[in-house]
Amino acid sequence: MEKYCKTIKYDVRLSDFTTFGIGGLAKAVAFPKSEEEFISLYTYLKDVGERFSVIGLGSNLLISDGGYDGVVITTRCMKDLIKEPEGVTASCGISLPHLSRTALFHSLSGAEFMIGIPSSVGGAIRMNAGAFDSCVKDCLISAKVFNGERVEEFGVGELGLSYRNSLIPSLGTVLSAKFRFLPANIRDIESKIEKFRKIRQETQPNLKSAGCAFKGVGGVSAGYYIDKAGLKGMRIGGAEVSEKHAGFIVNRGGATARDVAKLMLVVQEKVLEKFGVLLESEICFLGEYDEDIRRLSHAYDIQSR
Numbered sequence: 001m002e003k004y005c006k007t008i009k010y011d012v013r014l015s016d017f018t019t020f021g022i023g024g025l026a027k028a029v030a031f032p033k034s035e036e037e038f039i040s041l042y043t044y045l046k047d048v049g050e051r052f053s054v055i056g057l058g059s060n061l062l063i064s065d066g067g068y069d070g071v072v073i074t075t076r077c078m079k080d081l082i083k084e085p086e087g088v089t090a091s092c093g094i095s096l097p098h099l100s101r102t103a104l105f106h107s108l109s110g111a112e113f114m115i116g117i118p119s120s121v122g123g124a125i126r127m128n129a130g131a132f133d134s135c136v137k138d139c140l141i142s143a144k145v146f147n148g149e150r151v152e153e154f155g156v157g158e159l160g161l162s163y164r165n166s167l168i169p170s171l172g173t174v175l176s177a178k179f180r181f182l183p184a185n186i187r188d189i190e191s192k193i194e195k196f197r198k199i200r201q202e203t204q205p206n207l208k209s210a211g212c213a214f215k216g217v218g219g220v221s222a223g224y225y226i227d228k229a230g231l232k233g234m235r236i237g238g239a240e241v242s243e244k245h246a247g248f249i250v251n252r253g254g255a256t257a258r259d260v261a262k263l264m265l266v267v268q269e270k271v272l273e274k275f276g277v278l279l280e281s282e283i284c285f286l287g288e289y290d291e292d293i294r295r296l297s298h299a300y301d302i303q304s305r
């Protein structure tokens with residue numbers, strides 16, 4: 001494999017690659033540094049029939065306790081960033097906070113909302129990540145996507161970006177993306193970033209998590225229903241519905257993927273019972289799960305073959 005990607009680690013604990021701090025062993029984790037390396041590794045794995053999955057920064061992932069019987073390709077080392085006349089072109093592994101700070105550095109506005117989202121560019125496009133009434137769709141121009149055979153550039157309108165969803169799983173892997181950011185007063189950009197940072201600090205838990213576990217419904221956050229159902233603080237094993245933000249499930253220490261998934265099922269059931277609202281998982285699942293847990297993740301299959 002090293003012939004195709006220089007940095008490969010074997011028998012790796014995937015908990016080190018998720019913000020939940022959860023996940024069993026993978027056969028190997030690969031760290032391509034360039035598009036060329038990514039494509040040649042992907043093509044090799046496909047040709048030899050090895051199972052593999054692509055992840056970004058693991059901030060929206062629940063990886064099973066049994067791990068993943070295959071190769072995980074993380075894009076975290078694909079980190080080119082180019083300032084363009086009308087914005088920025090970023091590789092898929094660039095983090096959104098980095099993109100936000102780069103835009104600030106160039107006095108460009110439009111990336112302020114990205115500051116507290118621990119996402120990669122690729123993951124953010126796949127999820128159409130957003131916060132504070134802005135989302136990726138608002139500033140994305142186009143994305144370069146590899147579909148396993150060729151590389152294609154898609155305009156933002158062709159990517160099917162909607163609330164925490166996109167057509168990316170059926171299109172392929174995002175290699176890089178062009179963003180449009182507009183010149184603005186640097187002090188204004190800075191104060192917006194500071195405001196967003198402060199709101200997050202005040203409202204979100206400082207514990208391991210994958211952000212909001214469920215999607216909002218009809219403009220109402222899942223956290224609202226979970227809170228009103230009296231579920232804050234509910235715990236299974238090391239997993240807990242955050243006391244600070246009911247939308248977050250946090251790892252209080254030693255949580256397993258099973259703890260988190262079971263808690264999600266209970267939350268889903270209670271909210272359905274009380275409000276007749278079926279919450280849908282926002283978290284993507286990787287690895288093997290029991291049938292009941294798989295129901296949580298039906299629409300969120302990971303980039304894999």
Ligand SMILES: Cc1cc2nc3c(=O)[nH]c(=O)nc-3n(C[C@H](O)[C@H](O)[C@H](O)COP(=O)(O)OP(=O)(O)OC[C@H]3O[C@@H](n4cnc5c(N)ncnc54)[C@H](O)[C@@H]3O)c2cc1C
Binds near residue numbers: 092118175
């Ligand atoms: C503390 C915290 C706060 C958060 N706040 C927010 C928030 O405000 N708004 C929000 O929207 N989300 C938020 N999230 C969730 C998370 O950051 C986003 O869903 C993010 O977009 C996931 O990106 P990632 O790179 O971590 O992807 P991963 O978790 O690694 O993967 C998620 C999915 O994206 C796919 N993927 C990753 N990279 C690529 C690629 N290059 N091409 C194709 N598919 C790819 C994976 O296959 C998988 O299906 C938060 C998470 C945490 C932990």
